Amino acid sequence: MFIDRAKIYVKSGDGGDGSISFRREKYVPLGGPDGGDGGKGGDVILVADSNMTTLLDFTYKRKYIAERGVNGSGSNCFGKNGENLYIKVPMGTIVRDVESNKIMADLSHAGDTIVVAKGGRGGKGNARFATSTRQAPNFAEPGMPGEERNIELELKLLADVGLIGFPNVGKSTLLSVVSKAKPKIANYHFTTLKPNLGVVDVQGVQSFVIADIPGIIEGAAEGVGLGLDFLRHIERTRLLIHVVDISGIEGRDPIEDFLKINEELRKYSVKLWDRTQIIAANKSDMLYDENVFENFKKKVNELGYDKVFKISGATKQGVEELLKETARILSTIPIKDLEISEEERFVPEDKRFTYKIRVEDGVYIVEGSFVDRLLASVNVNEPDSLKYFHKVLRNKGVLNELMEMGIQDGDIVRLNDFEFEFLL
Structure with a gap:
């Protein structure tokens, strides 16, 4: 699990x-x-x-x-x-x-x-x-x-490369082909319900970790389905391989799918949307018309994506070229730790003991963590301990603050259950 x-x-x-x-x-x-x-x-x-x-x-x-x-x-x-x-x-x-x-x-x-x-x-x-x-x-x-x-x-998974795309476009099949990972594969939507990791170790290619991110759908950035749970696993990746079903056998438009996924990335994080992408036009072995791929590649190129590979996870066509280019690009992208803004970073609170003073029915009440700490430290029924108690009140500034509030000789000061008469 x-x-x-x-x-x-x-x-x-x-x-x-x-x-x-x-x-x-x-x-x-x-x-x-x-x-x-x-x-x-x-x-x-x-x-x-x-x-x-x-x-x-x-x-x-x-x-x-x-x-x-x-x-x-x-x-x-x-x-x-x-x-x-x-x-x-x-x-x-x-x-x-x-x-x-x-x-x-x-x-x-x-x-x-x-x-x-x-x-x-x-x-x-x-x-x-x-x-x-x-x-x-x-x-x-x-x-x-x-x-x-x-x-x-x-x-958040530590992977160099994230496989993204709509459900059932062949990401899990591609992962199983390029690594020793054994993800569950079947021909129905949302076969993958959890991220899968695999290590790509091909001769002549620098090994890298690749993650199959479960299918992202429209509305994922707003939390539709398990969208947010899936999207955050892509944050650490240095490179994205965007898998698109080019065959059209399910009646989907590959360029429309491509645009929708990128829109979800943009909504979730501009940094994620701006990350380097390699496009893998998958299921090319079932392509009925070569012009479909050429038209797709042309439109994607016009959008600024120049790395487009025609592959087939089932027959392994074009997969080796895809991996070599992935490894080459990875070698040019430095590894960075997750950026945490100052607004997001936790700052430990000051644990110093504090107090506050209020007046109620003529009684000056001192309360707070400082009072609890002080009373636990002393024995107010013992003369030396009581002297230490008053010394701490003086050093802490409690007595000066009481005088600034207008306390008079004989007024009662209360600290939790202990009371004493104030004397200048």
């Missing part, structure tokens, strides 16, 4: 908590603080693997969570860092943040990696807070929470 799109949930490991501990030995009655730091949480990392070809694995497992950092302990023992979680994906995978719909990475080469969720930093143990005036701090930092997000994986 070929799966080329999947959504998964990822969460990095939380940081381990710092330890509150004091040295206690038989002959050391006044041992100082010796609480160690917590370990860092594990990252979630995607890795491009050349041995994977689909995103099928992600239909069975959709949640990935990295290991948490270990808490610190006494004797200045630091907690162990959590193990990173590595997730293998096929080469050619686009990683997108679901919430913003922005692209995080294009993993197009073997071994490419992207950290999609960074592990939380470990909290500091109480030994870190000891000073000449605060010799027995009875508080420590909790570990930072890990990042979590939903991401979408989108696979």
